Amino acid sequence: MxxxxxxxxxxxxxxxxxxxxxxxxxxxxxxxxxxxxxxxxxxxxxxxxxxxxxxxxxxxxxxxxxxxxxxxxxxxxxxxxxxxxxxxxxxxxxxxxxxxxxxxxxxxxxxxxxxxxxxxxxxxxxxxxxxxxxxxxxxxxxxxxxxxxxxxxxxxxxxxxxxxxxxxxxxxxxxxxxxxxxxxKQPKLTIPTGEQPRFTTLLRRWDLVRIYLAAAGGFFIFSSVFNFLPFRLSAAPFSFSTELITLLYLVYVMGIFMGPMSGRLSNRIGSGNTLIGGTLLLGASVALTLLPSIYAIILGLLGLCTGFFAVHAAAVGSLNRRLTGGQGRANALYVLFYYVGGWIGITSSGFAYTEWGWPGVVLTCLLLLILPLMAGVGERRDARR
Incomplete structure (x- = not known):
C-alpha cells in the first residue's frame, strides 16, 4: 500500500x-x-x-x-x-x-x-x-x-x-x-492457528475480569455525569441555555490528548499507578461539580475527562499486555463491559437524580470508584511480584 x-x-x-x-x-x-x-x-x-x-x-x-x-x-x-x-x-x-x-x-x-x-x-x-x-x-x-x-x-x-x-x-x-x-479488498478468511480461548475461559481469569470491571465503572461514572449535566445546568442556580450547556462539552477534546499521554505515563510509572491516579482524579472531579460555581463545573469536567481517559487507556493497555492469545475475544469482552457499565450508569443515575437531584448522581458515581481503584491496586501488586 x-x-x-x-x-x-x-x-x-x-x-x-x-x-x-x-x-x-x-x-x-x-x-x-x-x-x-x-x-x-x-x-x-x-x-x-x-x-x-x-x-x-x-x-x-x-x-x-x-x-x-x-x-x-x-x-x-x-x-x-x-x-x-x-x-x-x-x-x-x-x-x-x-x-x-x-x-x-x-x-x-x-x-x-x-x-x-x-x-x-x-x-x-x-x-x-x-x-x-x-x-x-x-x-x-x-x-x-x-x-x-x-x-x-x-x-x-x-x-x-x-x-x-x-x-x-x-x-x-x-x-x-x-x-x-x-x-x-480484504484477504480470504483464514482459520487461526491454535485453539483460541473461549469467552468463558477469559471470564474465569480474575486478572482480566477486574480490568473489565474497571472499564465498566469508569464509563458508568463518565456517562452518568455527562448525561445528567444538562439537567444540572438548566436548573437554578445556573439556568443555562441549551447552546451554553453544549459549549461545555468541548472539554471532551481532552480525550484526544489523554489517550497517547496515558500510554506513555503507564510505561513510566506502571498501569497500576496510572489506574489509581486516574481514579482519584475522577473522584475529586466528580465531587467538584457539587459546587454552585461554573468555574468549579468546568474544572471538574476537565478533570473528569482527564481521569476517565487515563483509566480507559491504562486498562486497555494492561489487558492486552496480559494476553498471549484470543486478543479479539478479550477486547470484545472489554467493549461489552464498557458499554454495559455506561448503560447501567445512565439508567441508575436517572433514578438517583429523580430522587435526590445532582448530589444523588455524584454519590452514585463515587461509590463506583471502587471498581477502577480495585483494578489499579491489583495491577500494582502484580507488578511487584
Whole structure:
C-alpha cells in the first residue's frame, strides 16, 4: 500500500468511525428539551442515550463473530443504512417510545461499522501501519462523540433537535458509501492457528475480569455525569441555555490528548499507578461539580475527562499486555463491559437524580470508584511480584 493509499484509508476510517459515534450522544445536550416536549420523566428521556449504549453492548460480540465469517463490505453497507434509518425515524416520530426504540436500533447496528472496521484493519494491515490507522480510529471516536453532542445542542433552538438526526443520517450514509467504495479488498478468511480461548475461559481469569470491571465503572461514572449535566445546568442556580450547556462539552477534546499521554505515563510509572491516579482524579472531579460555581463545573469536567481517559487507556493497555492469545475475544469482552457499565450508569443515575437531584448522581458515581481503584491496586501488586 502506497503513501497516498494509506492516507486515504486513514481518512475513510476516520470518517466512518466519527460519523458512527456522532449518532450515539446526539440527544444528550437536549434531554431537558425532550423532557418538556414529550412531557416525560428524567429517567425516560435518559433512555434515548441509554438505549443506544445498550444496543452497542448487545451487538458487539455477535458482529465480532460475524466479521470473521463474512466479507466486510456488505456488513458495513447494511450497518450504515440501518443506523441512518433509525435516525430518520427519530426525526419524524412524535412518540417517545418509538424514538427510544429507533435509538436502540441504531445501537444494534453501530458495531457493524466500528467493531467490524477495527477487525478488518487488524486482518489487512501490517503492524506498523495498523498502529497509525488505529490512531485515526481512536481520534475519530472522540471527535464523533463530541460532534454528536455539538450537533444536537447547537442545532436547537435555531432549527429543531430533529434536524440533528437528519444531518447525522446524511453523514453516516455518505461515510458508509465512501467506505464501501474505497476500502481495499480484504484477504480470504483464514482459520487461526491454535485453539483460541473461549469467552468463558477469559471470564474465569480474575486478572482480566477486574480490568473489565474497571472499564465498566469508569464509563458508568463518565456517562452518568455527562448525561445528567444538562439537567444540572438548566436548573437554578445556573439556568443555562441549551447552546451554553453544549459549549461545555468541548472539554471532551481532552480525550484526544489523554489517550497517547496515558500510554506513555503507564510505561513510566506502571498501569497500576496510572489506574489509581486516574481514579482519584475522577473522584475529586466528580465531587467538584457539587459546587454552585461554573468555574468549579468546568474544572471538574476537565478533570473528569482527564481521569476517565487515563483509566480507559491504562486498562486497555494492561489487558492486552496480559494476553498471549484470543486478543479479539478479550477486547470484545472489554467493549461489552464498557458499554454495559455506561448503560447501567445512565439508567441508575436517572433514578438517583429523580430522587435526590445532582448530589444523588455524584454519590452514585463515587461509590463506583471502587471498581477502577480495585483494578489499579491489583495491577500494582502484580507488578511487584
Amino acid at each position: 502506497g503513501k497516498y493509499a494509506h492516507l486515504r484509508l486513514q481518512l475513510v476510517v476516520f470518517a466512518l468511525v466519527a460519523a458512527s459515534f456522532t449518532n450515539v450522544y446526539i440527544t444528550q445536550p437536549v434531554l431537558p428539551v425532550l423532557q418538556a416536549e414529550f412531557a416525560a420523566t428524567t429517567p425516560q428521556v435518559s433512555f434515548t442515550v441509554a438505549a443506544v449504549v445498550l444496543g452497542i453492548a448487545l451487538a458487539n460480540l455477535p458482529f465480532g463473530v460475524l466479521v470473521d465469517r463474512l466479507p466486510i463490505r456488505p456488513i458495513i453497507l447494511t450497518g450504515g443504512i440501518m443506523v441512518a434509518l433509525g435516525g430518520l425515524i427519530c426525526a419524524i416520530t412524535d412518540n417517545l417510545w418509538i424514538l427510544i426504540g429507533a435509538r436502540f436500533l441504531q445501537g444494534l447496528f453501530i458495531p457493524a461499522l466500528t467493531t467490524c472496521i477495527a477487525a478488518y484493519l487488524a486482518k489487512t494491515l501490517p503492524i506498523e501501519r495498523l498502529n497509525v490507522v488505529m490512531g485515526a480510529y481512536v481520534s475519530a471516536t472522540v471527535v464523533g462523540g463530541l460532534g454528536g453532542r455539538l450537533l444536537g445542542g447547537w442545532i436547537h433552538p435555531p432549527l429543531h433537535w430533529r434536524y440533528a438526526f437528519v444531518s447525522a443520517a446524511t453523514l453516516i450514509l455518505a461515510a458508509t458509501f465512501l467506505a464501501f467504495k474505497q476500502l481495499p
